Amino acid sequence: MPAIWAGVDAGKTHHHCTVIDSDGQRLLSRKTANDEAELIDLIAEVNALDTDVLWAVDLNSGGAALLITLLLDHGQELIYIPGRTVHHASGSYRGDGKTDAKDAFVIADQARMRRDLQPLAAFDEIAADLRIYTARRTDLGADRTRAINRMRDQLLGYFPALERAFDYSKSKAALVLLGGDQTPAALRRMGQARLESWLRARKVRNAARVARAAITAAQAQRTTVRGEKAAASMVAKLAGEVIALDAEIAETDAAIEGRFREHEHAGVITSLPGVGTLLGAEFIAATGGDMAAFASADRLAGVAGLAPVPKDSGRISGNLHRPRRYSRRLMRVFYMSALLSIRCCPASQAFYERKRAEGKRHAQAVIALARRRVNVLWAMLRDGRPYSAAPPVKLAAAA
Numbered sequence: 001m002p003a004i005w006a007g008v009d010a011g012k013t014h015h016h017c018t019v020i021d022s023d024g025q026r027l028l029s030r031k032t033a034n035d036e037a038e039l040i041d042l043i044a045e046v047n048a049l050d051t052d053v054l055w056a057v058d059l060n061s062g063g064a065a066l067l068i069t070l071l072l073d074h075g076q077e078l079i080y081i082p083g084r085t086v087h088h089a090s091g092s093y094r095g096d097g098k099t100d101a102k103d104a105f106v107i108a109d110q111a112r113m114r115r116d117l118q119p120l121a122a123f124d125e126i127a128a129d130l131r132i133y134t135a136r137r138t139d140l141g142a143d144r145t146r147a148i149n150r151m152r153d154q155l156l157g158y159f160p161a162l163e164r165a166f167d168y169s170k171s172k173a174a175l176v177l178l179g180g181d182q183t184p185a186a187l188r189r190m191g192q193a194r195l196e197s198w199l200r201a202r203k204v205r206n207a208a209r210v211a212r213a214a215i216t217a218a219q220a221q222r223t224t225v226r227g228e229k230a231a232a233s234m235v236a237k238l239a240g241e242v243i244a245l246d247a248e249i250a251e252t253d254a255a256i257e258g259r260f261r262e263h264e265h266a267g268v269i270t271s272l273p274g275v276g277t278l279l280g281a282e283f284i285a286a287t288g289g290d291m292a293a294f295a296s297a298d299r300l301a302g303v304a305g306l307a308p309v310p311k312d313s314g315r316i317s318g319n320l321h322r323p324r325r326y327s328r329r330l331m332r333v334f335y336m337s338a339l340l341s342i343r344c345c346p347a348s349q350a351f352y353e354r355k356r357a358e359g360k361r362h363a364q365a366v367i368a369l370a371r372r373r374v375n376v377l378w379a380m381l382r383d384g385r386p387y388s389a390a391p392p393v394k395l396a397a398a399a
Helices: 036-049 062-073 083-090 100-113 125-158 172-178 184-201 207-219 228-260 266-270 277-287 297-303 328-344 346-357 362-383
Strands: 004-009 014-021 026-033 053-057 077-080
Touching: 004 036, 004 100, 014 036, 014 100, 026 036, 026 100, 036 053, 036 062, 053 062, 053 100, 062 077, 083 100, 125 228, 125 277, 172 184, 172 207, 172 228, 184 207, 228 277, 266 277, 266 362, 277 328, 297 362, 328 346, 328 362, 346 362
Parallel strands: 004 053, 053 077
Antiparallel strands: 004 014, 014 026
8 A cells, every 4th residue: 555645636737746645634735837857856756755655647648648658657656537536526525616736635535545546557659659540530530520511511501402412421523523513503514524524534433423413413403592602612622621531531541550560469459350450459549458457357348338337226226327437439449349240240140139139229239249349359368369259179288
């Protein structure tokens, strides 16, 4: 058990650190700048009080990244307390005010009392890179969805026939079309033959089909809607944004795949049915690729939100719910891979169908399958062997 606890309320420009002893008495409380020299001085000052110290921080990235790196590089023991936990715990402490000093004290005191908090371990270089790449990939996907939705909304306002003529989330040809002529009158003036030639010059697949669909939509509308010119200009810009985002997504996917393949567990992880390069990279990014950070497969399932927790009261029992605090990224990895495995893995399909026969809803059956696959992936990484549909045969020890 540590002798002292150091709680850090992390910020962008400054952190506040409070150190308490086993009785909860403050030994140190001060503000420090988010600079390397200042943070090294803080670590030295805390260690001067006692070298047996447990640090706790309410951020695990962003503004706290430099502090976390320095603490781990100096061999300090560090745990993570989510901001949501700190917020709810603060209500049980005296005083209604909220200050950085109070939050730092709450963080330190919670670290002193609780035993269920996740330790922070240093990620290797590959895992750190994948964490950055996959986060960017998620942002790009969200930006692409927003751009397509805005583009379709603008197009629907003045040219509904063309809006419903294509699936703009899948058709690059339709995006190229919108980069040229976007109004009914302009398309009619161009005509199907010229439009087809224009599309072919831009290396559009199925140019004849795209041109025919666009001209058919243009022939169906002869009315000019007010604001058409401005809306068409906006549609063209948004179509260009989507094309640019597609190019950056492809570039990011290539970077993720190249970096992921360098990880020692890449082959083992992707051998599990339903897990491809992107999901495998997200798994490495969320866990660091080191299962030593998790005491067991049950612990990994708990962090992923796949281990239900009871919510009983009085005579009501057996009421299980998903925990409030869990890794959304890990949950997505296991849920999506389980969903995909139902299509390509007979064992997963049989398990899913059995759960459905037991009366489980679709989502419940997929979550149950995802929980089972946590154990499988854990065993695979523990033993360093790829997935096999047949269970491993235990060889008898040589006499």
